Amino acid sequence: MTHDPVTPRGIPDATVARLPVYLRALSALADRGIASVSSEELATAAGVNSAKLRKDLSHLGSYGVRGVGYDVEFLVHQIGRELGLTQDWPVAIVGIGNLGHALAGYAGFASKGFRVVALFDVDSTVVGDVVAGLRVRPLADLAALAGTEQIAIGVVATPAANAQDVCDRLVAAGVRSVLNFAPCVLSVPDGVDVRKVDLSTELQILAFHEQRKAVRDLVGPLDELGARVAR
Amino acid sequence: MTHDPVTPRGIPDATVARLPVYLRALSALADRGIASVSSEELATAAGVNSAKLRKDLSHLGSYGVRGVGYDVEFLVHQIGRELGLTQDWPVAIVGIGNLGHALAGYAGFASKGFRVVALFDVDSTVVGDVVAGLRVRPLADLAALAGTEQIAIGVVATPAANAQDVCDRLVAAGVRSVLNFAPCVLSVPDGVDVRKVDLSTELQILAFHEQRKAVRDLVGPLDELGARVAR
DNA sequence: ACGACTTTGTGCGCACGTTCACAAGCGCCT
DNA sequence: AGGCGCTTGTGAACGTGCGCACAAAGTCGT
Numbered sequence: 001m002t003h004d005p006v007t008p009r010g011i012p013d014a015t016v017a018r019l020p021v022y023l024r025a026l027s028a029l030a031d032r033g034i035a036s037v038s039s040e041e042l043a044t045a046a047g048v049n050s051a052k053l054r055k056d057l058s059h060l061g062s063y064g065v066r067g068v069g070y071d072v073e074f075l076v077h078q079i080g081r082e083l084g085l086t087q088d089w090p091v092a093i094v095g096i097g098n099l100g101h102a103l104a105g106y107a108g109f110a111s112k113g114f115r116v117v118a119l120f121d122v123d124s125t126v127v128g129d130v131v132a133g134l135r136v137r138p139l140a141d142l143a144a145l146a147g148t149e150q151i152a153i154g155v156v157a158t159p160a161a162n163a164q165d166v167c168d169r170l171v172a173a174g175v176r177s178v179l180n181f182a183p184c185v186l187s188v189p190d191g192v193d194v195r196k197v198d199l200s201t202e203l204q205i206l207a208f209h210e211q212r213k214a215v216r217d218l219v220g221p222l223d224e225l226g227a228r229v230a231r
Numbered sequence: 232m233t234h235d236p237v238t239p240r241g242i243p244d245a246t247v248a249r250l251p252v253y254l255r256a257l258s259a260l261a262d263r264g265i266a267s268v269s270s271e272e273l274a275t276a277a278g279v280n281s282a283k284l285r286k287d288l289s290h291l292g293s294y295g296v297r298g299v300g301y302d303v304e305f306l307v308h309q310i311g312r313e314l315g316l317t318q319d320w321p322v323a324i325v326g327i328g329n330l331g332h333a334l335a336g337y338a339g340f341a342s343k344g345f346r347v348v349a350l351f352d353v354d355s356t357v358v359g360d361v362v363a364g365l366r367v368r369p370l371a372d373l374a375a376l377a378g379t380e381q382i383a384i385g386v387v388a389t390p391a392a393n394a395q396d397v398c399d400r401l402v403a404a405g406v407r408s409v410l411n412f413a414p415c416v417l418s419v420p421d422g423v424d425v426r427k428v429d430l431s432t433e434l435q436i437l438a439f440h441e442q443r444k445a446v447r448d449l450v451g452p453l454d455e456l457g458a459r460v461a462r
Numbered sequence: 463a464c465g466a467c468t469t470t471g472t473g474c475g476c477a478c479g480t481t482c483a484c485a486a487g488c489g490c491c492t
Numbered sequence: 493a494g495g496c497g498c499t500t501g502t503g504a505a506c507g508t509g510c511g512c513a514c515a516a517a518g519t520c521g522t
Contacts, residue, residue: 014509016439020432024414038469047416051472051511058471066470067518083435084442091434098333105329108414108431114438153437176444177437179430183255183339185278193440195433199410200339201251202426203322204314206384206408207345208247209424211315213407245479269499282481282502289501297500298488 011082015056021046022053023079030072038069085113092118092151092175094166095158096126096136099181103157104132114153118145122162139169146173153177160184167194242313246287252277253284254310261303269300316344323349323382323406325397326389327357327367330412334388335363345384349376353393370400377404384408391415398425 025045029037039057043050057063057070060082064070080086091114093100100119103109109116119136121127129136137145145151154170156163156178163182170178171192178194180186183201186194256276260268270288274281288294288301291313295301311317322345324331331350334340340347350367352358360367368376376382385401387394387409394413401409402423409425411417414432417425 012509016436017432019439020429020435021416023435024431025416039471040469045416047418049511051513052509054469054471055510062471064470065518066516067468067520069469082439084438085435087442089434089438089441098336102329102333103430106430109434112431112435114431114434152441153434177441179433179437185252185256185276187278191444193437195437197428197430197433198251199334199337199428200255200343200345201248202410202428203320203340203345203384204251204254204316204343205247206410206424206426207315207320208250208313210320210383210408211318213422243479270501271499280481282483283479285499285501286480293501295500296488297486298490298498300499 011059015059016083018046018048018052018056019079019083021048022056023076023083023085026072026076026079030076035072036069037072039064042070087113089114089152090117090149091115091153091155092120092142092145092170093155093157094120094139094142094170095156095162095182096121096129096131097157097159100157101131103155103181104134117149117151122158139166142169142173151175153179156180156182156186158182242290246290247314249277249279249283249287250310250314252279253287254307254314254316257303257307257310261307266303267300268303270295273301318344320345320383321348321380322346322384322386323351323373323376323401324386324388325351325370325373325401326387326393326413327352327360327362328388328390331388332362334386334412335365348380348382349373353389370397373400373404382406384410387411387413387417389413 022042025042026037029042029045039050039054043053046053054064057075060078063075063078091109093103093116096104096119100121104116104119116132116134119131119134120139120142121136122139124138127136127138151170151173152175154167154173154175154177156166156170158166160182163180163184164186167178167180167186167188171188176192178186178188178192180194180196181198183198186196188194253273256273257268260273260276270281270285274284277284285295288306291309294306294309322340324334324347327335327350331352335347335350347363347365350362350365351370351373352367353370355369358367358369382401382404383406385398385404385406385408387397387401389397391413394411394415395417398409398411398417398419402419407423409417409419409423411425411427412429414429417427419425
């Protein structure tokens, strides 16, 4: 009884991470009134290999038509369903500083079923402000809110020093998905997912490659192999 | 002449992506006055497996002492050097909207040698504003700036519709590393690195796993295998 | 109705990343 | 001085992901 490599509907993580990209490319095509698309075209639009695209889509089912391609509208629906975008996801943002402001006002949230339902901050000078149509509430209200409305996703936009405490409170309030913008590692119990977005880390990775390029240019301008695109 | 698996100093991408995390954990330890750390402790702080940590660090050199651990101060220096943080990296931000504002004021930039030297926007109502001590300049100035001061890293914080155009201008101005916050795929010539930060994508990945968890709770609350932490 | 053409879905080999487990090495204590 | 305990560094096995290349399958034209 070795665990199955791909259990029913076991979609690889790498594929899941690319589905949003495909979805966006498909939406753009739909907006331009295009009804059908080949894997080659869609792959180019999404910036991936066409074989990879086909294999990714094959995990959702056989939704393509050989010799023709994929129905844009239909595929949008299927990917959206797979990602759970057919339902509303209540989102709470904690930490209404510079970044929290920007996130609260980010239009990309609403477009995909993500609804910002609450804003929190510990700073009493911020509490009470109205940001993006919502009043900022004290962090202590989080526990109370958990009783009335279930929050699906918690966004941590606080300084690193407060992040773990905030995260613990979110988890205690029943949140099982956390998006962390604070530059630190969050530890959570099993069953809770954390994804990290870290500007500083991204810059440092770019700096590493930039330095590499500078060294390459100095020592061997006519070396083989060009620079690789960072994924 | 098969290409070498690991050419001199060929640090795997996965390792490079983790070095900033290690660096941050080490800095925190240094701030607390801790002089030495074992791979086990550091791995826990960084949220990774200790064997992975050791293998990662081994790519930089043999900087540990068996039976003792790693010297915190020394390791901070080595990782910083490897990532190119000993030099200053001039950064330009294009698109001074909600997000651009937050980025321009983000303290995490300066701390690691990233210096925001210029802000750009196409919107004439924003141009001329002073944000984080810098005057917002019209996008047309980008070409002129390229002559006087080399920009190492360009940050794209514009709407998706303008992102490719802005990116092209950055590349034309000599920028070879781009951090893209716009929800779209950027195409660049060889030798230019692009890294993407996409809030919407991250939320959708969380939503996928959240949906999975909901389904699991419904059909089989006493199934084997708990939820996996999203990496 | 049939053949040629197009495009999907996938089997297979390869490279990469991760983890285990252990030998090699270092310091400390007696 | 020598052994003992601890920790690093790494060989090897394993799992995952990627891309080529091709068979299967459908469409279009005649």
